[in-house]
Amino acid sequence: MNRLPALIRRDLALAFRERSDSLLVIAFFVIAALLFPFGVGSEPNLLARIGPGVILAVALLAALLSLDRLFQTDYEDGSLELLATGPVPLGLVVTAKIIAHWLTTGLPLMLAAPLLSLFFNLAPELLPALLLTMLLATPLLSLIGAIGAALTLGARRGGVLLSLLILPLYIPTLIFAAGALDAARLGLDIYPHLAILGAMLLTALPLCPLAATAGVRQALG
Amino acid sequence: MSFSGHALTCQRGGRLVFTGLDFAVGTGDALLLTGANGSGKSSLLRMMAGLLTPAEGNLRLDGNPVTDDPDNWRASLAFVGHHDPVKPVMTVRENLGFWASLAGSDRLDEALAAFGLEDLADTPGRFLSAGQRRRTNLARLLVSRARVWLLDEPSTALDRHATSRLETVMAAHRAAGGMIVASSHIPLELEQAARLTLGQTRRPERAG
Numbered sequence: 001m002n003r004l005p006a007l008i009r010r011d012l013a014l015a016f017r018e019r020s021d022s023l024l025v026i027a028f029f030v031i032a033a034l035l036f037p038f039g040v041g042s043e044p045n046l047l048a049r050i051g052p053g054v055i056l057a058v059a060l061l062a063a064l065l066s067l068d069r070l071f072q073t074d075y076e077d078g079s080l081e082l083l084a085t086g087p088v089p090l091g092l093v094v095t096a097k098i099i100a101h102w103l104t105t106g107l108p109l110m111l112a113a114p115l116l117s118l119f120f121n122l123a124p125e126l127l128p129a130l131l132l133t134m135l136l137a138t139p140l141l142s143l144i145g146a147i148g149a150a151l152t153l154g155a156r157r158g159g160v161l162l163s164l165l166i167l168p169l170y171i172p173t174l175i176f177a178a179g180a181l182d183a184a185r186l187g188l189d190i191y192p193h194l195a196i197l198g199a200m201l202l203t204a205l206p207l208c209p210l211a212a213t214a215g216v217r218q219a220l221g
Numbered sequence: 222m223s224f225s226g227h228a229l230t231c232q233r234g235g236r237l238v239f240t241g242l243d244f245a246v247g248t249g250d251a252l253l254l255t256g257a258n259g260s261g262k263s264s265l266l267r268m269m270a271g272l273l274t275p276a277e278g279n280l281r282l283d284g285n286p287v288t289d290d291p292d293n294w295r296a297s298l299a300f301v302g303h304h305d306p307v308k309p310v311m312t313v314r315e316n317l318g319f320w321a322s323l324a325g326s327d328r329l330d331e332a333l334a335a336f337g338l339e340d341l342a343d344t345p346g347r348f349l350s351a352g353q354r355r356r357t358n359l360a361r362l363l364v365s366r367a368r369v370w371l372l373d374e375p376s377t378a379l380d381r382h383a384t385s386r387l388e389t390v391m392a393a394h395r396a397a398g399g400m401i402v403a404s405s406h407i408p409l410e411l412e413q414a415a416r417l418t419l420g421q422t423r424r425p426e427r428a429g
Contacts (some may be wrong), residue, residue: 086295086324
C-alpha cells in the first residue's frame, strides 16, 4: 500500500506542471454557470431556485471534460502498459488515478462552488449544505467517470462516446445532490438525500475501480 | 529459476498468430525472437508480460503457472515495448525515480550512469531526442529489480555507442542470473542466446 502515495504524488505532480488543463476545467465550470443568469434573467428568486441545480449540472459537465486526462495520456505514451505490467496491481494504479483526478478536479470544483453561489443569490446558510453535497457528489463523478474513461481508451471519437456512456450514469448523482440542496433551500432535512449520496459513494468506491480496471485491461490487450 | 511457455496460442482479431508455441529460459539465459513482420514477436512478448491472455497454453515461472501468483509474476518482469513513456514535464531523474519508487529500488544513479544519462538527469523529457528517451526507458530496467527482461526492439533509435551500452547491461544482467527475452531487427550481441523463429512454430534452438 505504500506505493499508492507514490502513484498519487506522480499524478499530482503531472497535473500541477500541466495545471492549465485543470484551470481550464475550473474556468469552464465558472463561465458555463455564469451563462445562466444571462440566459434566464437576473430575477433573484428565480436564480436562487435554479442555482443549486445549475451549479451541480455544470460541475458534472466540467468533470466530464477532464475525464480524458485520467488514462488517455498514460495510454498514448505507453506508461499505462508499463504500470499494468509493473510491481503494483493494476487495480491500485487505477484507484490512485481516480484519487488524483478527484484532488485535481473534484476538489477544485467543490471549492469554486461558493463563488458561483454569489452569482445565483444563494443564501449564505446554504453554503455548508452546498459544500457537503459536493464533497459527496464530486468523488462519484471521478469514480463513475473512470469507468467511461477506461472503456473508451483508444476509441475513435472517444470524447463523444464517453459523454454518451457516462452522462446517463451521472443522473442519479445529480438527482440526489440537487434534492439535498433543494431541501436545504426550503429549510427541510437534507440528511436523507446525503445518506443516499453517501450510500452511492460507498457502493462506487469498491465497484468503480474494479470496473475501470477491467476496462483498462481490455484496452491494453 | 526458469521461465517457460507451454503450448501457447495467440489469436488477434480472429487471426491465429501462433499456436502450440513452447519456450523455456533458465538462469542467465537469453532468448532472441526472430521472424517476419506480423509473425507474432510483439504479441508473444506482450503475452509474456501479461498484457495478452493466451487463447490456449500457459506461462510458468519456476514451474508454477504465473496466474497462481500474479503479484510475484509482475514483480519478476520488466517490459520495454514500442513506446518510451517519458513524461515531457518531468526530468529524466524524476521519470526514472517514479519507476524506482514503485519497485522499491535505490539504483537510480547506477541506472543513469549505465546508459550515460548523468548529464541529462535534470533535463525535462520534452527536450530529449528519440534516442535519449529510449535510453531513459531502458534505464528503467535497472531500477526495476526484475529477473526477467522482456525487450521488444530495444535498440530502436539507439546509436552504435548506446547499443553497446545496452549489450553491456544485458550481459551483466545475465551474469547476475537474470533472464532476457528480446526481439530485434537490428543485430544485438547476445552471447549463447537461444533463437526462436516465429511464423514456423517450433521449439527454440541453441545458437552459437
